[in-house]
Amino acid sequence: MKIRDDFIPYSKPCFDQSEIDAVSDAVRSNWWSKGPKTAEFEKEFAKFVGAKHALALNSCTAALHLSLAANGIGEGDEVISTPMTFCSTVNMVVNCGAKPVFVDIDESTGLMNPDNIEKAITSATRAIMPVHYAGQSCDMDRINSIADKHGLLVIEDAAHAVYTTYKDRMIGNGKNPTAFSFYATKNLAVGEGGMLTSNDDDFMQKARVLSLHGMSANAWNRYSKTGSWRYDVLAPGFKYNMTDIAASIGLVQLARLENMQTRREEISAYYNKQFEKLPGISLMKETGMGRNAHHLYAILVDKNELTIGRDEFIEILKEYKIGTSVHFIPVHMHPFYKEHFGTKEGDFPAAERLFSKTISLPMHPAMNDEEVEYVANAVREIAEKHAR
Ligand SMILES: *Cc1c(COP(=O)(O)O)cnc(C)c1O
16 A cells, blocks of 8 residues: 555544634633633533532543542552553552552453452552543442442542443443543543542532642632632642633533544444454454443554564554554553562563553544545555564
8 A cells, every 4th residue: 555645643632613712712701710611511521421520620630639639548548450551540549648559450351350359458448440441431330349348439530431331321420439531632632631520529529629729719719709819728739620721622522522422433343344354453342331432442463473563563553654552551560660569570461461462543533534544454454464
């Protein structure tokens, strides 16, 4: 095939004039920080997932941090999570002063394997943090029932799971504190942003106070007509609030989400068909336990069937002008975790095996058919050329 001139990036935002207009309106409104647009986005998002409360923040990382901090998790506590996640999930456990404990995944889905959880529970365990990897839900009935049995909290990392359901329940519907990401590459993007959802009034009140310096009243209350200049600092909080500029994009993206998801489904289905019978390429398994938000599309490179490995496959895709990513370098393999928590290669073999063969291809709603076909043809050509 002929190699194209322009690069297909791994990801890019999907927007039209409505996002641009929304930002212009937010800028002209004079509310540049947290204000009425943020409140409206919180309300709409809570309605969308079916939670009582939603707190708009400047990242998913902030939502994870607040979930731990507002529950008083810290020194002497252990939190169980997965190595197959972005570092921020586990970094926040460490930043609270608690100890991260990893449990291995199911290699076929990338999701935390509930069979491994109970072995990892000690008298110090306080919480389980599952990650809805790639847009599929973890087995929440099993995880919740283990948590209930041992009196543990469940905090869900839903960075990949805007639009995901578990069975017929929306992820973020309020049972557990749930952290969403609106980072530039995520299914619903505002640049930098996140959302924390929960049904628990006390927890959400604490998280809200901690999200804005620990102050008893936020800027919107203070600077509006009816507000007062007076506030009390109730805790040494953080600076995690969303801005109205970001929220104005979020509202438009939320309205566009259904269409964007339809496009993700289309592209994923097309790729599935193209890669079904390719030598040396296999695909991630669908759990069939809910709606997949298709945040990632991964191909798995089998180095026993090909003359090249995963890393070379990525380099050749780059020569074809195709950007890729890898989700994820297992957290326990990073130097910090090795040095401070004694983790090492071999500790979580399923996560390490998945890591060694996975490539995330460009799969996002801003791609046109020509680009999607080009990526599929390139993957086919590379695999066929290098078949053993
Ligand atoms: C992107 C991501 C995060 C962090 O999201 P931010 O909004 O960038 O803080 C956390 N967990 C997972 C699994 C992610 O992919």
